[in-house]
Amino acid sequence: MNEQLSKDGFTKRRTDRVAVFGWLVIGLFALFAVFAGFLAPYDHSAQSRFEPSAPATTIHFSGLTPIIYLRRVEDPLRRTYTEDTSVAFPVGLFVRGYSYKLLGIAETDVHLFGVKSTSGIAPRINLLGTDQLGRDRFSRLLYAVRFSLIVALLGVLVACVVGISIGGVSGYAGRLVDTFLMGVTDAMLALPTLILILGVRAAFPLELPMTRAAVLLLLIFALTGWAEMARLTRGLVLSLRRREFVVAAVALGVSQTRVLFRHILPNILPSLRTRALLLLPTFLLAEVALSYLGVGLQEPEPSLGNMLTAASDLDQLRMQPFSILSPALAVFLFTLGVRLIDRSERA
């Protein structure tokens, strides 16, 4: 990006600002995913039996300190709550809570924010309310971003490896191989991907443990997503293989694989990177769709898709549309961020 800025900074300034915003959004998502344990005040599957389907906690201020009150169920059927204002619980930063592993190594129990109270009856602060089991939706959202992004990211990696290999071979090998491989690729590209994904998914048991479901999703993404990458790679390889430096390398007696990997691949990587970035929201959405339909990542682990299944409870959707659709907002922002980056790279 810095290269682009210096090349023709004047005409590109506006699009670059847009790209910076895109990178900012993506960076924020990456931060959420990495530091989910630190940012989330509660464990993603810790239930609070007394607060099912509660709306977001109202934060009051006493002076400058934010405080919250204990909530009691008023009407268990309509799930309405009243606040008990007799005791105030202050909210603070760097509060001790459940323990987790920071960056996957350091065990700690410090969280960015939380309720500062040691008493057992202290209320929980739910920025986005709770779900039917009384789990904190904000904490679940953070972990969902982590799980969904990991699956999408690994899916992109696998699809890239498969797609670039097939595309590279197709562009570099003879005509017969090329015709066959590209025929298959075109057929893949024209297919209704989601229906194909569902079809492949039908081959496996409905209920799967988290890791196996994630691996299965990865494989399905790779199986259905490589074609776009292959098509692009093949076109780029074809355009490069007649260039002087490649011909020179071949004339020097460099082996074919070495020409492909050392001379051609480094030159086409930037274009491939942009396309790979665009695959990320595609796979994220595929995960959301599959989990929403109940055949992707499953409870109790949160994912952006399975959190959205709460929207099928229409009463809840009417009462707290924002909290319930917050995972959808996250998906939208992520897609927008990637699109902004892609747009300024193409401009």
Added chain:
Amino acid sequence: MINLLLRKCLQGLMMVLIVSAVTFALLSFAGGDALTELRDNPQISKVAIERLRGVYGLDQPLPVRYFRWLSGAVTGDLGESTYFRVPVSGLVWARSLSTFLLGTAAFAIALTFAVPLSLVGVRYKSTTIAAFIDLLILLTASTPRIVLALVALAISVQLTASATDMSSAVLFWLAALALSAPLISAFLAQFYGELQRTMREDFIKLARAKGLSESAVILRHAVRPALNPVLTIAGLSFGGVLGGSVIVESVLGRQGLGTLMVSAVRARDLPLVMGIVLFTSTAVWLGNAIGELLQAVNDKRIRDLGL
């Protein structure tokens, strides 16, 4: 022209064959079928299950089963759904009508956005309109169908006391709108971009030099050549619309091909899954072919090349 038709038919046949074979093989290799759950039931003996496997032809080797399925499929017999207990072909036909209507509405919405906006944008060359088109392309491209469908659902429950009160016509158009968002961005980007490129061509300068009004230049000379990429994209987006209908129909509770696919997957109803995969891949090929044929009809240059 005939050449083109033949080539497209051959391509389609190949594609449908490959896809159905791969799906069939995958479904069989993964093990597990509609009888898997029966096996866990202690009250059903192994003998009975073996007999059932014989009835459904599941004891035959894979190629035999595939060719048996294929020869049935050619004559329109896709077998019986193991979950719904009715012939697959009838079920798929009945459900596909609703999805077809929804998809057509989505295409219509996308065209009513894309065509007039592009024409106005090219005619008046105002930076405001250009910026608006740019923004619309960006927003529709980055709003996933599932997000739009959920927002549509949220709006509809806000407006009415219960979701069932919502008139089905309103829900239908909300669903079509959610389905059309990516189409709007694709059509608008292609048509507007291509119109702008066409307006720089020499024959446009000639038309202007003849003294034609700018509107006449655009409508009579620029639109037809600029339509080609839109037709390609329209043909190619059949697959996306069919895939998107799975989501939109599930979220908004419409009975269509998409929801049928979801129930088939959940029930592991393999004949039904195969039937839908066959039907959708044929539909996608058909859309593709129609897109290219319309291009040939629209543009004599393509016809003459015999592409």
